[in-house]
Amino acid sequence: MRILILTARLAILVVTVTTAAFAQGAEGAPQGPTFLDALFVFMLATFIGLGVVTRVSRLLHTPLMSLTNAISAIAIVGSIVITGRDHPTYITVLGAIALFASMTNIVSGFMITDRMLRMFKRRDVSKP
Amino acid sequence: MRVQIIQLAYLLATGLFVFALHWMNDPKTARRGVISGVIAMATAVVGTLIEPGIVNWGWIAVALVLGFAVGVPLSRVPLTAVPQRTALSHAFGGLAAGLVGTAEYYLWLGQTPENLTAFRMSAITAEIILGYLTFTGSLMAAGKLQEIKWIPQRPVTYPLQNVSNLSLLGIAVFCGVALIIKPVALAFLFPVIIVLALAFGILLVIPIGGADMPTVISLLNSYAGLSAVAMGFVLDNKLLVTAGALDGSSGLILSIIMCRAMNRSFSNVLFGAFGQVKAKATTAESKTVKSETPVGAAQMMEQSNLVVVVPGYGMAVAQAQHRVRELYDQLTKRGVDVRFAIHPVAGRMPGHMNVLLAEADIPYDKLVEMDDINHDMPQADVVLVIGANDVVNPAARHDQASPIYGMPIINADKARVCYAIKRSMNPGFAGIENELYYADQTFMLFGDAKAVVGELVKSLSGPNGGH
Numbered sequence: 001m002r003i004l005i006l007t008a009r010l011a012i013l014v015v016t017v018t019t020a021a022f023a024q025g026a027e028g029a030p031q032g033p034t035f036l037d038a039l040f041v042f043m044l045a046t047f048i049g050l051g052v053v054t055r056v057s058r059l060l061h062t063p064l065m066s067l068t069n070a071i072s073a074i075a076i077v078g079s080i081v082i083t084g085r086d087h088p089t090y091i092t093v094l095g096a097i098a099l100f101a102s103m104t105n106i107v108s109g110f111m112i113t114d115r116m117l118r119m120f121k122r123r124d125v126s127k128p
Numbered sequence: 129m130r131v132q133i134i135q136l137a138y139l140l141a142t143g144l145f146v147f148a149l150h151w152m153n154d155p156k157t158a159r160r161g162v163i164s165g166v167i168a169m170a171t172a173v174v175g176t177l178i179e180p181g182i183v184n185w186g187w188i189a190v191a192l193v194l195g196f197a198v199g200v201p202l203s204r205v206p207l208t209a210v211p212q213r214t215a216l217s218h219a220f221g222g223l224a225a226g227l228v229g230t231a232e233y234y235l236w237l238g239q240t241p242e243n244l245t246a247f248r249m250s251a252i253t254a255e256i257i258l259g260y261l262t263f264t265g266s267l268m269a270a271g272k273l274q275e276i277k278w279i280p281q282r283p284v285t286y287p288l289q290n291v292s293n294l295s296l297l298g299i300a301v302f303c304g305v306a307l308i309i310k311p312v313a314l315a316f317l318f319p320v321i322i323v324l325a326l327a328f329g330i331l332l333v334i335p336i337g338g339a340d341m342p343t344v345i346s347l348l349n350s351y352a353g354l355s356a357v358a359m360g361f362v363l364d365n366k367l368l369v370t371a372g373a374l375d376g377s378s379g380l381i382l383s384i385i386m387c388r389a390m391n392r393s394f395s396n397v398l399f400g401a402f403g404q405v406k407a408k409a410t411t412a413e414s415k416t417v418k419s420e421t422p423v424g425a426a427q428m429m430e431q432s433n434l435v436v437v438v439p440g441y442g443m444a445v446a447q448a449q450h451r452v453r454e455l456y457d458q459l460t461k462r463g464v465d466v467r468f469a470i471h472p473v474a475g476r477m478p479g480h481m482n483v484l485l486a487e488a489d490i491p492y493d494k495l496v497e498m499d500d501i502n503h504d505m506p507q508a509d510v511v512l513v514i515g516a517n518d519v520v521n522p523a524a525r526h527d528q529a530s531p532i533y534g535m536p537i538i539n540a541d542k543a544r545v546c547y548a549i550k551r552s553m554n555p556g557f558a559g560i561e562n563e564l565y566y567a568d569q570t571f572m573l574f575g576d577a578k579a580v581v582g583e584l585v586k587s588l589s590g591p592n593g594g595h
Contacts (some may be wrong), residue, residue, distance in 0.1 A: 035361070037366070042357055045369060046373045048565045049378060055153045056153050062478060062480060065378070066210075066479075071350050072221050074145075075368065076172075078228045078359045081198055083184055084182035092187055094130070094231040095227070097223070097224075097227055098224040099191035099195065102191075102197075111161050112204075112205075112213065118159070120482075122491050
């Protein structure tokens with residue numbers, strides 16, 4: 001387990017570093033620093049994610065998945081920007097479908113996670 | 129000023145998302161995690177809505193209301209349908225990422241092609257390939273789990289399957305690289321990549337059978353997160369990058385746990401087509417199984433000190449968890465210690481059995497992980513296997529020819545007596561003969577899991593006039 005996670009971390013590190021080098025060398029140099037920032041953020045967030053999730057109780061792996069499902073529907077932020085700005089209609093439609101899909105995931109993801117978590121009780125609560 | 133407020137809102141949301149996952153480490157604090165996640169999401173959405181330049185309020189409102197209207201019923205599905213709901217929401221996540229990537233590309237292509245830098249194009253390519261393959265792949269997975277008629281449940285294989293699948297992905301990546309170099313001149317390649325990614329998603333999941341679904345769902349979970357990360361790179365939005373990375377790493381860890389619980393590698397799950405591995409010539413010697421009546425089994429359990437229940441997907445299919453709870457009550461009332469042995473890959477998604485048993489009001493401190501229960505197995509007087517098969521097959525320990533050799537199992541054969549509830553002697557999903565059923569101490573209880581457990585409860589409650 002530890003070795004696998006370590007390998008994953010190393011792989012992410014290698015990919016990040018090479019992409020960063022590539023991004024710097026690429027023509028889009030003016031935006032270079034912003035992209036590098038984003039890569040730093042990605043790498044650190046992945047480490048935090050791996051650290052936090054390894055400690056999640058095994059009892060709760062199904063709720064964990066529906067919770068992260070809702071969290072990754074943060075794509076709603078991108079969808080709002082695309083839908084909301086003054087763009088050609090077909091762009092707005094693409095954005096609105098994405099917005100609908102993300103909103104569905106947020107609502108159903110958080111609600112079903114809470115519904116499942118409410119069921120986990122210790123003995124004293126659930127008297128036969 | 130407004131920009132700073134938005135960035136601060138995103139910062140707050142990021143922190144709260146990390147806490148949301150952190151609080152999931154214990155069932156006692158887990159609901160706090162949901163609240164934290166909801167606040168984070170609300171902060172992020174409000175922060176984005178005050179972004180300058182948002183004018184299409186009508187479109188936004190309609191999409192939000194429709195999303196809400198579909199989301200609420202999706203959160204009320206029966207718990208046995210949770211795996212397909214999860215797969216479906218991975219599909220939605222992938223679709224959103226793919227559509228946003230498509231919209232961004234055509235927007236820049238039409239208005240400001242100089243914005244299509246090499247880095248942005250790499251991110252867009254990654255976003256649409258991951259997004260669309262997650263979309264169709266998850267839809268296929270959801271269809272298989274829902275047992276939709278025209279989607280084959282069994283793994284579908286054909287000659288050169290892996291070669292053709294991988295070359296399809298290879299072509300898509302190659303087109304992507306070409307687009308990165310010439311984003312405007314080769315614009316016609318963009319829809320080609322979309323079609324290839326959609327097709328690859330379907331072909332990736334077609335050869336995968338039900339027993340491997342926990343791994344595949346976890347992997348698709350990870351892809352959905354990574355496509356959100358790619359969207360963050362495209363839009364230069366750090367909140368998308370962090371939240372996506374949290375989802376991506378969670379999916380990765382769950383996949384690793386699932387793979388380890390089956391002693392298999394990622395590539396073996398994805399390209400191995402488990403269900404139809406070598407139709408191993410089952411030893412011809414006619415072995416005999418012994419069967420027992422529910423009444424007899426109930427008497428045995430009544431006189432035990434420790435009964436261990438091993439649930440599997442069969443319990444979910446038969447919806448037997450509430451009967452199991454009644455059995456638990458009857459035995460506990462008589463002072464019998466009842467524990468549940470949970471194998472990580474039992475069911476169709478990570479943690480599936482825990483949720484079903486929690487739904488039936490079984491206290492979670494009675495749900496014991498495989499490694500912990502195996503220590504106590506030799507002290508168990510009775511082990512009751514309900515709809516589990518491969519996860520209790522002793523062949524995994526010693527038979528090197530068996531396809532499941534090396535897989536960690538629950539040592540049901542170490543208990544003094546073993547009762548196994550099974551419809552018939554047909555081998556399970558993976559088509560592997562289970563030698564546990566032929567062991568000296570094993571007795572079969574033939575029939576539907578719900579009906580048999582109901583019989584057990586009836587014979588226990590009968591003499592006391594209970595019920």
